[in-house]
Amino acid sequence: MTAGTHKGFWPDRATLLAILAALVCAAPVFAVAWIALTGQSDDYLLHLARTRLPVYLAYSVYVGLVAAGGAALIGTGLGWLIARADFPGRKLFSWVLILPLAVPAYVAAYAWLDLSQAGGPLQAWTGGLFPTVRGGWGAGLMFALVLYPYIFLLARDAFTGQSADAYNAARTLGAGPVTAFWRTSLPMARPALAAGVALVMMESLADYGTVSYLGAPTLSIGLIRAWSGAGSLVDAARLSLILVAIALVVFSLERMQRRRARTTAASGKHKPAPRLVLTGWQSGLAVLACLTPLMLGLVIPLARLAWLALNELAAPGLIAAAFHSLTLASISALCAALLGMATAYALRGGGFMATASARAAGLGYAVPGAVAAVGVIAILSGTQGLIDPAWEALTGSVFPILLTGGAAALIFAYLSRFAAAAIGPSEAALGRVTPALDGAARTLGASARETLWRVHWPLIAAGVCSAGLLVFVEVLKELPATMILRPFNYDTLAIIAHNYAADERLGEAALPSLLIPMVALIPMIFVARYLSRTRTPSGTG
Amino acid sequence: MSQTQTVLSVRGAQRRYVKKGQAALASADLDLHAGRITALLGPSGSGKSTLLRAIAGLERLDGGEIALGDTVWSNAGTHIPPETRRVGMVFQDYALFPHLDALSNVAFGLKGKDAKAIAQAQLEAAELGHKAKAYPHELSGGEQQRVALARALAPSPAVILLDEPFSGLDRRLRHELRDRTVQTLKAAGATAMIVTHDAEEAMAVADELALMDAGRVIQTGAPEDVWMRPVSATAARLLGDVEIFEADVTNGRADTPFGAVDAAGFEDGRPVHVLIRPQAFTLSLDEAGGFAIKRRRSAGTHLVLEFAPAEGDTPHWHAHTAFPSPLHEGDRVSVELDPAYVTVVKR
Numbered sequence: 051m052t053a054g055t056h057k058g059f060w061p062d063r064a065t066l067l068a069i070l071a072a073l074v075c076a077a078p079v080f081a082v083a084w085i086a087l088t089g090q091s092d093d094y095l096l097h098l099a100r101t102r103l104p105v106y107l108a109y110s111v112y113v114g115l116v117a118a119g120g121a122a123l124i125g126t127g128l129g130w131l132i133a134r135a136d137f138p139g140r141k142l143f144s145w146v147l148i149l150p151l152a153v154p155a156y157v158a159a160y161a162w163l164d165l166s167q168a169g170g171p172l173q174a175w176t177g178g179l180f181p182t183v184r185g186g187w188g189a190g191l192m193f194a195l196v197l198y199p200y201i202f203l204l205a206r207d208a209f210t211g212q213s214a215d216a217y218n219a220a221r222t223l224g225a226g227p228v229t230a231f232w233r234t235s236l237p238m239a240r241p242a243l244a245a246g247v248a249l250v251m252m253e254s255l256a257d258y259g260t261v262s263y264l265g266a267p268t269l270s271i272g273l274i275r276a277w278s279g280a281g282s283l284v285d286a287a288r289l290s291l292i293l294v295a296i297a298l299v300v301f302s303l304e305r306m307q308r309r310r311a312r313t314t315a316a317s318g319k320h321k322p323a324p325r326l327v328l329t330g331w332q333s334g335l336a337v338l339a340c341l342t343p344l345m346l347g348l349v350i351p352l353a354r355l356a357w358l359a360l361n362e363l364a365a366p367g368l369i370a371a372a373f374h375s376l377t378l379a380s381i382s383a384l385c386a387a388l389l390g391m392a393t394a395y396a397l398r399g400g401g402f403m404a405t406a407s408a409r410a411a412g413l414g415y416a417v418p419g420a421v422a423a424v425g426v427i428a429i430l431s432g433t434q435g436l437i438d439p440a441w442e443a444l445t446g447s448v449f450p451i452l453l454t455g456g457a458a459a460l461i462f463a464y465l466s467r468f469a470a471a472a473i474g475p476s477e478a479a480l481g482r483v484t485p486a487l488d489g490a491a492r493t494l495g496a497s498a499r500e501t502l503w504r505v506h507w508p509l510i511a512a513g514v515c516s517a518g519l520l521v522f523v524e525v526l527k528e529l530p531a532t533m534i535l536r537p538f539n540y541d542t543l544a545i546i547a548h549n550y551a552a553d554e555r556l557g558e559a560a561l562p563s564l565l566i567p568m569v570a571l572i573p574m575i576f577v578a579r580y581l582s583r584t585r586t587p588s589g590t591g
Numbered sequence: 592m593s594q595t596q597t598v599l600s601v602r603g604a605q606r607r608y609v610k611k612g613q614a615a616l617a618s619a620d621l622d623l624h625a626g627r628i629t630a631l632l633g634p635s636g637s638g639k640s641t642l643l644r645a646i647a648g649l650e651r652l653d654g655g656e657i658a659l660g661d662t663v664w665s666n667a668g669t670h671i672p673p674e675t676r677r678v679g680m681v682f683q684d685y686a687l688f689p690h691l692d693a694l695s696n697v698a699f700g701l702k703g704k705d706a707k708a709i710a711q712a713q714l715e716a717a718e719l720g721h722k723a724k725a726y727p728h729e730l731s732g733g734e735q736q737r738v739a740l741a742r743a744l745a746p747s748p749a750v751i752l753l754d755e756p757f758s759g760l761d762r763r764l765r766h767e768l769r770d771r772t773v774q775t776l777k778a779a780g781a782t783a784m785i786v787t788h789d790a791e792e793a794m795a796v797a798d799e800l801a802l803m804d805a806g807r808v809i810q811t812g813a814p815e816d817v818w819m820r821p822v823s824a825t826a827a828r829l830l831g832d833v834e835i836f837e838a839d840v841t842n843g844r845a846d847t848p849f850g851a852v853d854a855a856g857f858e859d860g861r862p863v864h865v866l867i868r869p870q871a872f873t874l875s876l877d878e879a880g881g882f883a884i885k886r887r888r889s890a891g892t893h894l895v896l897e898f899a900p901a902e903g904d905t906p907h908w909h910a911h912t913a914f915p916s917p918l919h920e921g922d923r924v925s926v927e928l929d930p931a932y933v934t935v936v937k938r
Binding site: 484 | 672
């Protein structure tokens with residue numbers, strides 16, 4: 051609501067919140083960098099560099115590439131199918147295909163390893179031919195199966211948004227339909243695909259549960275071992291820095307793609323392409339193509355876990371863990387939605403501070419959960435170091451240990467990782483509220499506050515809510531940061547599932563593993579439907 | 592014509608600090624009269640949209656004053672918020688609320704039990720009663736414009752402002768909606784201001800025309816008067832084709848390639864511009880004439896003849912003449928000027 055007001059020197063409330071979001075998101079990374087660069091050297095890292103580090107790096111790249119390749123294949127193919135073809139069930143698939151995002155990769159891994167291990171049902175049915183899902187490729191495959199929706203969403207919207215003109219021009223210049231697709235449609239969608247691929251790689255880098263269960267030691271594993279085994283914050287911070295460096299490389303590659311996107315943006319009027327109507331066996335094949343990843347990523351793993359859960363008593367502490375998971379996820383979601391919305395408003399108002407804050411908050415994307423956790427520990431122990439002497443001098447008593455602040459520290463880490471994810475959807479939603487809509491409401495007698503309630507909120511509510519719900523699902527699934535930061539005896543569903551699975555007690559892991567996607571599915575359905583609803587055009591007609 | 596009552600007055604309006612893409616106001620003066628439509632015409636960057644937004648209260652003034660009758664709306668220290676100004680506004684892209692149907696859009700600015708009924712009546716008047724439940728994206732461009740106008744008129748504003756209201760439409764629809772909009776405004780007895788950069792459109796809708804350039808209103812008056820007697824070369828250009836000649840006044844006359852024209856009221860030696868509309872030229876076949884036709888082309892409703900001095904071929908001037916014409920490219924002609932279409936202004 052800056053229409054008609056002079057921009058003052060002091061940032062408005064939205065910008066202040068945006069700065070807070072930036073601090074929350076960026077502080078842990080900087081804390082990690084600070085500790086890593088100033089901390090005392092010891093032999094551990096040197097030793098690690100000579101022994102395990104190359105393996106960690108190799109596995110990180112291997113898993114990342116398999117995940118990205120697999121997800122790109124599934125996501126791009128399905129994205130094109132939904133955007134450009136017509137077949138029975140297309141509308142339903144256009145949002146149902148997003149749902150595997152509700153399944154944590156480690157949950158899929160528990161189920162698939164159980165199904166495919168020696169003596170498991172798949173080996174029995176195929177006479178031992180079915181390979182056991184394990185190692186680098188197995189982990190990559192799990193990521194591909196549950197993370198492809200990122201690429202699918204971006205590819206679908208990119209193909210939908212493409213004008214038919216470029217494709218048609220290619221056809222008139224002598225290219226067949228397949229060549230025309232490869233030479234026009236696909237390159238035009240490439241920036242969107244690159245963004246999706248970057249997200250998938252990031253998620254696979256950040257993961258701990260899947261790679262540790264399937265035996266693919268990536269950097270995250272090294273990081274957690276350094277912290278929980280060796281207990282060295284400095285070493286953990288240094289490994290974190292390597293992880294962040296890789297993440298930044300991935301994201302700068304993606305940025306380069308996007309910068310090039312400006313030259314590939316369609317010129318002239320937008321003319322959407324007519325859908326290819328599939329009939330007979332073609333449409334059967336299309337339906338099958340949609341059903342396969344849904345079965346592999348969602349239905350089969352959940353069914354297997356449900357089966358296992360039915361044959362086992364519920365693990366003790368499950369109710370408390372579920373309660374913890376829901377509390378953490380809800381609070382994080384609310385905070386993230388608020389910060390995201392405020393940042394979006396700050397960006398809308400414009401100004402250097404707002405843009406800089408949004409950029410800094412965006413760093414959060416590049417921060418794996420374990421790194422965020424290490425950063426939060428670094429910040430808290432640093433603060434403790436500052437307060438303790440002063441407090442003791444003042445009161446004579448010992449200041450309570452900040453790290454046992456527990457849940458708050460966890461939420462800090464979650465926000466640092468996921469708050470950035472809430473900015474984009476809010477910004478997109480707010481983008482529909484053009485300045486002219488404000489002007490129209492004001493000249494029709496609505497005050498600034500009234501305009502917020504009567505015009506802004508109805509237009510942005512769904513976007514802001516789905517941003518919050520997305521964070522809710524992410525927090526519910528989160529494992530490594532929770533492992534590092536959780537207070538003693540404070541379990542979440544993810545922690546219980548991981549601990550039982552790591553102990554080879556999959557039966558007991560099954561129910562908590564199943565509960566995460568079951569709970570996540572409800573908000574996920576809302577998000578998926580929101581992201582797939584035909585965009586209501588604003589008054590521009 | 593009866594005495595016109597000034598509803599809204601703008602005096603020396605200044606807006607110095609503007610966002611990127613907006614034009615500043617240097618010192619703009621304008622009066623809007625009761626029940627009359629004022630067209631504010633200017634090139635992009637002239638500040639016409641800024642002036643409109645300042646009247647609506649969407650921009651503040653750094654100096655000068657905007658007042659409705661005795662009530663000051665804006666000056667350097669005062670800024671009545673837009674919601675209490677009683678202005679209606681039709682935006683360039685209509686700015687219909689995408690989450691509300693047509694009826695709710697029109698009812699947005701209305702309060703009380705009758706809101707929906709009044710809104711429905713407004714929609715009926717716009718012949719859109721049957722579209723009350725339609726959402727903006729389900730309406731055609733023309734229908735959206737009519738809903739936007741109905742919405743702006745519904746609260747009976749003191750002044751209604753229209754910002755390039757026909758720019759998003761194709762040519763045929765534009766003419767139709769233009770007439771319709773004028774009828775609607777007249778039927779409502781509205782005091783209106785329409786901002787446009789299209790001279791033909793401004794002439795067609797205006798009871799009063801105001802020309803704007805570089806943050807100032809440079810001329811106001813009835814459209815024909817402004818067209819026939821522009822106050823400057825800039826004003827003349829804003830309203831269409833004009834040939835401009837520089838001259839110094841000698842013996843009360845200013846010299847042009849077509850002979851001297853009357854420059855009464857200017858002292859001798861005074862530098863002036865002689866402004867000649869293309870309609871002023873009468874070209875006749877004349878073997879001994881000093882000019883030649885260089886090009887002949889149709890401009891839809893009339894013929895444009897480009898002519899130049901017979902010796903050498905620069906510069907070219909343009910004459911408008913009715914179909915049919917016996918003149919062809921290469922013909923030698925003599926030129927006569929109709930003084931009604933000639934204006935001398937200071938340079």
